[in-house]
Structure formats: C-alpha cells, structure tokens
Amino acid sequence: MTDPQVLDVAVIGGGPAGLMAAEALSGAGLSVAVFERMPTLGRKFLMAGRGGLNLTHSEDFERFVGRYGGASERLRPMLQAFTPADLTAWAQGLGQATFVGTSGRVFPKALKASPLLRAWIARLEERGVGLNLRSTWTGWNTAGDLTFDTPDGPRAVRPRATILALGGASWARLGSDGAWAPRLAARGAAVAPFRPANVGFTVAWTEMFRERFAGSPLKNIALSFEGAGSRGDALAAGYGLEGGAVYALSAALRDAIEARGSARLEIDLRPDVSLGQLTARLSRPRGGQSLSSWLRKAAHLSPVEIGLLREAHGVALPVAPDALAAAIKAAPIVLTGAQGLERAISCAGGLSFEALDGLELKAAPGVFVAGEMLDWEAPTGGYLLQACFATGVAAARAAIAKLS
Ligand SMILES: Cc1cc2nc3c(=O)[nH]c(=O)nc-3n(C[C@H](O)[C@H](O)[C@H](O)COP(=O)(O)OP(=O)(O)OC[C@H]3O[C@@H](n4cnc5c(N)ncnc54)[C@H](O)[C@@H]3O)c2cc1C
Structure with missing residues (x-):
C-alpha cells in the first residue's frame, strides 16, 4: 500500500550526502523523509571519524578541484556552490569548531564524527524530517512508487521527487553495498564497475x-x-x-x-x-x-x-x-x-555523469543522485566528504527548483 500523506522528497540513504540533501530540502520548507536500510544513520561517516574525521582541505581552490581528476569539471560548479569554507561554517553551526592540521587538512576539534552527527540528526528532527530506519529501498513498483522492505513488511512511497544517496561499494558492512547498480542499469543508466580506491x-x-x-x-x-x-x-x-x-x-x-x-x-x-x-x-x-x-x-x-x-x-x-x-x-x-573493495576507504566507478542531466537521472526524471554513488574518485584529505556534501546540496537545490 502506498503511504497516504503527501511527501515532497524521499531521500534514500542516510549517509553524509543524503543527510545534507535532507537538510537543504527541509530548510526550503519541503516535507522530507530519509530512508536508511541500517538501524542507525551515518555508519560510514562515524567510521571516518575513527581516523580523525578529515572533513575537507584548506588548500587553494584550483588545486582542490584538481584532486577529482577526470571528474573535476563535473564537480567544479557544485564545489563552488558549497565550498570547503561553507563546510567548515556548517560544522561550526552544529557546535563543532574545526582546525587546520599541518598538512592543510581540516578536522573538527573533537576529532570524531559522533558529536557532529548527533547535533545534525537533532536539527533534522526539529525540522520535521522523517527518519525511517531499517528501510531498504528495493526499486520501483509498476505504479512508479518507491518500494521498501521494512521490519513491518513491504512499503510503497510516492514522493514528488526522490534523491538517491546510496553510497559506493566499499566497506559493505557499513551499509553501502552497491546493490543499487544493477537496478539503475536496468533502467538504462550507465554504471561504471566499482573499483577499490584509497586502498593498500x-x-x-x-x-x-x-x-x-x-x-x-x-x-x-x-x-x-x-x-x-x-x-x-x-x-x-x-x-x-x-x-x-x-x-x-x-x-x-x-x-x-x-x-x-x-x-x-x-x-x-x-x-x-x-x-x-x-x-x-x-x-x-x-x-x-x-x-x-x-x-x-x-x-x-x-x-x-x-x-x-x-x-x-x-x-x-x-x-x-x-x-x-x-x-x-x-x-x-x-x-x-x-586490496579488495571491502578494505578500501572509497571506490571508483558508479553512476556515470553521462546518465545525468545535472544530477537528475535522464532515465527517471524527478530522481536526483548525490554522493559516492556517482562516478568520481579522489584521494583522502577531506576530498571525499567535501564532494559528498557538495553533491548532496546540489541535488537538493535541483529538486527544489524542479518542485517549484
Ligand atoms: C574507514 C574509512 C575512513 C574514511 N575517512 C574519511 C575521511 O577522513 N575524510 C573523508 O572525506 N572521507 C572519509 N571516508 C569516506 C567517506 O566516509 C565516504 O566517502 C562517505 O561516507 C560517502 O558518503 P555517501 O553519503 O555518499 O555514502 P554512505 O556514507 O556510504 O551512505 C550511504 C547510505 O545509504 C544506505 N543505503 C545503501 N543502499 C540502501 C538501500 N537499498 N536502501 C536504503 N539505504 C541504503 C547505506 O546504508 C548508507 O548509510 C572514509 C571511509 C572509510 C570507510
């Protein structure tokens, strides 16, 4: 059965990209629900915090953009619209002061992700964002509704727009296993094979x-x-x-x-x-x-x-x-x-930019994409999270523009 209440945007995936999209959408006054398959949000983000949570990098912007190699020019406008300075200010707004390490990397003073994530979730809840855990997205039904497996059985949801922020395929036990890839490929979206990145x-x-x-x-x-x-x-x-x-x-x-x-x-x-x-x-x-x-x-x-x-x-x-x-x-x-994907900090491959119009899926209008599931890669140094946040913001803004 499809949920009766009107939902503006369903955000699928409760990692940094999805939560950032939910924040931007709810800030624009839209009704938003996040769907996450794991019992808690942001598991990979918390894992990143175990290594010090390198949020972004303070180097010159041109050098920064160059870190994304072949995807630099695709990501440039999104990184310009949500810069490393914006990310630092955002963290500070959640009570997490940051510092620049000797290498130019930017960290929260707490050096971990949990206080930031707690404050972030509280902000989303205050804004009325629905947080649906243990809700695994399984695709679309014949009516075009999103379908989920939940502990209470199957659920169908019909939002006005969708943001997919399902992550890549490294460290699958934290939730992102790349199982979305064949599903989107079946709809005609090109997906480059996943390969380990930032790996031994x-x-x-x-x-x-x-x-x-x-x-x-x-x-x-x-x-x-x-x-x-x-x-x-x-x-x-x-x-x-x-x-x-x-x-x-x-x-x-x-x-x-x-x-x-x-x-x-x-x-x-x-x-x-x-x-x-x-x-x-x-x-x-x-x-x-x-x-x-x-x-x-x-x-x-x-x-x-x-x-x-x-x-x-x-x-x-x-x-x-x-x-x-x-x-x-x-x-x-x-x-x-x-080493294999299970040991890699991030992955290369994923949804091709060719499958997108901006960040909207050509094969499924009204469906936007953000985060590590896109086909870009970057070294460690804060570039991974910065691009996840920036694409999360960009996908949200594109959805807002579409809905208005
Ligand atoms: C050990 C480690 C250390 C790291 N350290 C850093 C660092 O210091 N700095 C940095 O910039 N980056 C770091 N990273 C990388 C960074 O954590 C990731 O790039 C980032 O979390 C990706 O964000 P995302 O939102 O795109 O995807 P994810 O964080 O992977 O979130 C995607 C979410 O979608 C959910 N999901 C997947 N499929 C479904 C489905 N079918 N239904 C519902 N939900 C689903 C997943 O459970 C997951 O919660 C590190 C990664 C690891 C593994």
Missing part, C-alpha cells in the same frame, strides 16, 4: 620482513610512481603497504596493476636530506659497526626502514657511500595487487 597494495615481502615488521609505521617518506609523487606516512602491513602516502597514488597504482599485473613504487626514505648530504654522512668512517647500526646512526633509519631497504635492493646493500645513499633515496618496491 600487496607486496611479496620475505617471511622475515613480514614477521618482524608487519604493523610498523614508515614515517615521513616520499613515494613516486610514474612522475607522480606523495609525501607522508605509510604502514608496512603483513600483506603489503597501506596508509595515506600510498592512498594518494592509489588510483594510478591500481590502474597500472590492472593493466600490467604489477607497479613499481619508488620510496625515498629520507626525503628531507639531499643525495649529497646523505652521501657525505655515509662517507664518515664506519669503524667496526655493523651495516644496520651504521645506517641507524649515520642515516637515522629505523629498523623497519632498514628492513625495507633490504627488501627493495636485496640483502647485500651497496657499500660505496654514494650508491648506498642513492639506494636509500630510491627504494623500489613492486606492488602486485590492490
């Missing part, structure tokens, strides 16, 4: 390295791959390498592995010391010290860094100071596979 990579470590160093941080390193570079920290995981500096290059690394089976990443273990300076340090008399103690003292390498150097160049490292310095500044590590 497999390395064939020796057993010795894995046993000794799995879980060890690699601090302040520089990575380069085919002309692109990143700086920051990584982690030597049992299966390979992960962490922010790796994620920054993960799209290019993933594509190369898909095309060629492997990718050769170069690691500079001492990016703040020039080759000349390092050679000079390693030219001092070594005395009777073992190579490991010498590398620790002269080059300030940690045990995991020395282990990684040996994994990269073989156990017998060069002896000549200049060759040893060069080996430290360019340690090649071969990556042979990307």
Whole structure:
C-alpha cells in the first residue's frame, strides 16, 4: 500500500550526502523523509571519524578541484556552490569548531564524527524530517512508487521527487553495498564497475620482513610512481603497504596493476636530506659497526626502514657511500595487487555523469543522485566528504527548483 500523506522528497540513504540533501530540502520548507536500510544513520561517516574525521582541505581552490581528476569539471560548479569554507561554517553551526592540521587538512576539534552527527540528526528532527530506519529501498513498483522492505513488511512511497544517496561499494558492512547498480542499469543508466580506491597494495615481502615488521609505521617518506609523487606516512602491513602516502597514488597504482599485473613504487626514505648530504654522512668512517647500526646512526633509519631497504635492493646493500645513499633515496618496491573493495576507504566507478542531466537521472526524471554513488574518485584529505556534501546540496537545490 502506498503511504497516504503527501511527501515532497524521499531521500534514500542516510549517509553524509543524503543527510545534507535532507537538510537543504527541509530548510526550503519541503516535507522530507530519509530512508536508511541500517538501524542507525551515518555508519560510514562515524567510521571516518575513527581516523580523525578529515572533513575537507584548506588548500587553494584550483588545486582542490584538481584532486577529482577526470571528474573535476563535473564537480567544479557544485564545489563552488558549497565550498570547503561553507563546510567548515556548517560544522561550526552544529557546535563543532574545526582546525587546520599541518598538512592543510581540516578536522573538527573533537576529532570524531559522533558529536557532529548527533547535533545534525537533532536539527533534522526539529525540522520535521522523517527518519525511517531499517528501510531498504528495493526499486520501483509498476505504479512508479518507491518500494521498501521494512521490519513491518513491504512499503510503497510516492514522493514528488526522490534523491538517491546510496553510497559506493566499499566497506559493505557499513551499509553501502552497491546493490543499487544493477537496478539503475536496468533502467538504462550507465554504471561504471566499482573499483577499490584509497586502498593498500600487496607486496611479496620475505617471511622475515613480514614477521618482524608487519604493523610498523614508515614515517615521513616520499613515494613516486610514474612522475607522480606523495609525501607522508605509510604502514608496512603483513600483506603489503597501506596508509595515506600510498592512498594518494592509489588510483594510478591500481590502474597500472590492472593493466600490467604489477607497479613499481619508488620510496625515498629520507626525503628531507639531499643525495649529497646523505652521501657525505655515509662517507664518515664506519669503524667496526655493523651495516644496520651504521645506517641507524649515520642515516637515522629505523629498523623497519632498514628492513625495507633490504627488501627493495636485496640483502647485500651497496657499500660505496654514494650508491648506498642513492639506494636509500630510491627504494623500489613492486606492488602486485590492490586490496579488495571491502578494505578500501572509497571506490571508483558508479553512476556515470553521462546518465545525468545535472544530477537528475535522464532515465527517471524527478530522481536526483548525490554522493559516492556517482562516478568520481579522489584521494583522502577531506576530498571525499567535501564532494559528498557538495553533491548532496546540489541535488537538493535541483529538486527544489524542479518542485517549484
Ligand atoms: C574507514 C574509512 C575512513 C574514511 N575517512 C574519511 C575521511 O577522513 N575524510 C573523508 O572525506 N572521507 C572519509 N571516508 C569516506 C567517506 O566516509 C565516504 O566517502 C562517505 O561516507 C560517502 O558518503 P555517501 O553519503 O555518499 O555514502 P554512505 O556514507 O556510504 O551512505 C550511504 C547510505 O545509504 C544506505 N543505503 C545503501 N543502499 C540502501 C538501500 N537499498 N536502501 C536504503 N539505504 C541504503 C547505506 O546504508 C548508507 O548509510 C572514509 C571511509 C572509510 C570507510
């Protein structure tokens, strides 16, 4: 049975994109109901908060927009209409003051998502937004109504407009499993296959390295791959390498592995010391010290860094100071596979912009789309949430324009 009350907009998906759309819609005086399959809202948002909740980035806007690669120009007007400064002001409006970290990333002072999410949900409830949990969208019935599975049985809803904010396909246990993709494809909307983004990579470590160093941080390193570079920290995981500096290059690394089976990443273990300076340090008399103690003292390498150097160049490292310095500044590590979607922070692929008129589905007029379910990808650094919020606002504004 279709619900009798008149509903202006159904927002399906209670993550950051959907909740932001609901906020903008209710702010415009429309009646709004959110439908979320999980028992609580914003599970992935809360998970993001466990890593510090990097909301956005403070860098120059042109640089910021460039982070979205091939989707930059599609997203530009939406990011201009809801900028990183707007996002910061919005968080502050919910009682969450923010700060800019040394890398330019923007975080709430609380460093977690729960206080922000609580205040946000309270605001939505005050505005009368209906929050329907455990309501799984299953498609449309023959009358064109939205259909949901709920604990009380099937439910049909006929809103004047719909916003889909169903998320991507990473970390499916948090709610977004990409099950919407075949449903929209069946309506003629092009959906690019999901691929892991911001993900770790497999390395064939020796057993010795894995046993000794799995879980060890690699601090302040520089990575380069085919002309692109990143700086920051990584982690030597049992299966390979992960962490922010790796994620920054993960799209290019993933594509190369898909095309060629492997990718050769170069690691500079001492990016703040020039080759000349390092050679000079390693030219001092070594005395009777073992190579490991010498590398620790002269080059300030940690045990995991020395282990990684040996994994990269073989156990017998060069002896000549200049060759040893060069080996430290360019340690090649071969990556042979990307971790799966279940371990990826985000995903590439999703609903093609070609299937849309603005953010409205060409195949289903009156249905708008927002968030990570769209086909864009970006590195970590706050770019993911910023685009989810900005597309949520843009989808809401497009729906408001249509309904008025
Ligand atoms: C470990 C981790 C750390 C992260 N850290 C950061 C960070 O610090 N900064 C950053 O910018 N980004 C971060 N992200 C990414 C960010 O959380 C996501 O990009 C963002 O949550 C996507 O928002 P969304 O609203 O598009 O989708 P989601 O947050 O995935 O929300 C979609 C919602 O739709 C619901 N849904 C799906 N299908 C249905 C259905 N059929 N019926 C009803 N409901 C449905 C899902 O249950 C889900 O709640 C992180 C992600 C992970 C996994």
